[in-house]
Amino acid sequence: MQAKFQRNVNPASHRRSLKWLWLLLFCILLTVGAAFAAVLAAVDLDRVPKGVNLGEWDLGGLRIEAFHDHLEARIDALLHQQIIIQSDIDEVKGASFTLKELGAAVQADKILTDLHDLQQGSWFERLRKHWAMRGSAYSFQVAVDEPLLKQALEAEWNMLTREPVPARRLINERDEVVYIPEVNAYRADLKRLSREVQAAILLHTDLPLTPPPPILLDLPIVTIRPPVTVESLRAEGIERKIAEYTTSYSGSSAGRVHNIEATASVINGMILAPGDIFDYEQIVAATEVEHGYREAPVIVNGRLVPGIGGGICQITSTLYNALLRTDLEIVERRNHSLPVGYVPLGLDATYATGWINFKFRNNTDAHLLIKAETKNHQLTIKLFGKMPSSITYEVSSKVVEIVPPPVKVVVNASLAPGQEQIIQKGKPGYIVETHRKVYEHGELVRTEWISRDTYRAQEQLVAVGPDGAERDQGDGDGSGSLPDSDADPDAHPDTGPHAGGKEAPVEDGIQSTF
Incomplete structure (x- = not known):
């Protein structure tokens, strides 16, 4: 048989246990309440939580309402902080600015937002946020307006607005090549300076409200060099004067003087790089556009007649003679159909629009x-470049044949029988050869053949009386055309006065405007 046990509970003992239980619960509640009261006493929800910093500024315990006023004063003090900017450049002496003048702006939006949020919601929610914010570190938000920064710097130092000045190469009165150095320009490195200003603000957020010592900053400079420097000019290799030649145009008409001087002004200062070709047709076109050409005698069909651009071949002839005293390559050159008075026979170079050009190539390794x-009705062309000073040239031309003028006879009924009258005096033609001697250190090293040129004879026109009509009237055609190609080794095969149906070329002038 299973035994059954029954626990006997003493009512008095049970009551004592409940009494102690309730006493314990009351003590716990009293302790919690005291602790909570202590927390309430320790936490003021209207103050910034302990341990909160804004930069180097400890805000813990500061009343939130007062913080706004303090923050405004602190930002104002920061913006009026003196900054002295200095530089190693002589023209940029140290100058003082406030951070505000340099375009700085300071804000503390994040902490303001969090403090505003701290004051929103239920009491318990505010307490939770307050507790969570304890020990938080905030920083100022700093920005610099670069246009304002640039404006402040340039107002103080106008040299920061200057443009760079390229170097120049000049030829002095002694025909020496001299250089005027370039002038660099300077600009403030705004992005770098902006970063340094921001860093200066963040490092000094704990400054007192009374004016502290100025903050020193170096002005970061960007140097702007012009595209042309003395170094780049020297690299072109123009070392000295290598040749020159002078011709006179005294006694020329006003139109011819204008044409020569206008064309010379376009050529003056022209630079040819290695391999470049001088093309006189382009020079004539540019002169026509810039200055226009005036009327002066030109050569047409072997005769001097009024035309436009007369005199422009004095430029090519003078230049040709200078070139003959160098080793530069002549690409295209023709002599006039008639002798000219400003250079010796065989040393002239003509031009005829669309027919004859004058070209040479810079075949050196320098510009x-x-x-x-x-000046004083004299044209001087000088060439500057690179050529051994030990080499010199001597140019000479020689008439190898004189061509007698053809005679053309016409009948003049007003003359007595057998009477003759010269209406136009003829002029002989010439065949000329030009040579050049090359010397090195004064010793002749070679003689070069340059050209064989033909100048057409001008016909003589004779009138005779009626009974002299049977006289031989000659076979001169008076065309005055350019030399035939078999008489001139430089002649073009299609350059006769009416070759290909073209009209006769205009030498020493222009056929038409450009």
């Missing part, structure tokens, strides 16, 4: 500078 000067 070539052409100077064309007009």
Whole structure:
């Protein structure tokens, strides 16, 4: 049989246990309440939580309402902080600015937002946020307006607005090549300076409200060099004057003087890089556009007649003679159909629009500078470049044949029988050869053949009386055309006065405007 046990509970003992239980619960509640009261006493929800910092500024315990006023004063003090900017450049002496003048702006939006949020919601929610914010570190938000920064700097130092000045190469009165150095320009490195200003603000957020010592900053400078420097000019290799030649145009008409001087002004200062070709047709076109050409005698069909641009071949002839005293390559050159008075026979170079051009190539490894000067009715062309000073040239031309003028006879009934009258005096033609001697250190090293040129004879026109009509009237055609190609080794095969149906070329002038 299973035994059954029954626990006997003493009512008095049970009551004592409940009494102690309730006493314990009351003590716990009293302790919690006291602790909570202590928390309430320790936490003021209207103050910034302990341990909160804004930069180097400890805000813990500061009343939130007062913080706003303090923050405004602190930002104002920061913006009026003196900054002295200095530089190693002589023209940029130290100058003082406030951070505000340099375009700085300071804000503390994040902490303001969090403090505003701290005051929103239920009491318990505010307490939770307050507790969570304890020990938080905030920083100022700093920005610099670069246009304002640039404006402040340039107002103090106008040299920061200057443009760079390129170097120049000049030829002095002794025909020496001299250089005027370039002038660099300077600009403030705004992005770098902006970063340094911001860093200066963040490092000094704990400054007292009374004016502290100025903050020193170096002005970061960007140097702007011009595209042309003395170094780049020297690299072109124009070392000295290598040749020159002078011709006179005294006694020329006003139109011819204008044409020569206008064309010379376009050529003056022209630079040819290695391999470049001088093309006179382009020079004539540019002169026509810039200055226009005036009326002066030109050569048409072997005769001097009024035309436009007369005199422009004095430029090519003078330049040609200068070139003959160098080793530069002549690409295209023709002599006039008639002799000219400003250079010896065989040393002229003509031009005829669309027919004859004058070209040469810079076949050196350096640049070539052409100077064309007009003074006292003298044209001087000087060439500057690179050529061994030990090499010199001597140019000479020689008439190898004189061509007698053809005679054309016409009948003049007003003359007595057998009477003759010269209406137009003829002029002989010439065949000329030009040579050049090359010297090195004064010793002749070679003689070069340059050209064989033909100048057409001008016909003589004779009138005779009626009974002299049977006289031989000659076979001169008076065309005055350019030399035949078999008489001139440089002649073009299609350059006769009416070749290909073209009209006769205009030498020493222009056929038409450009």
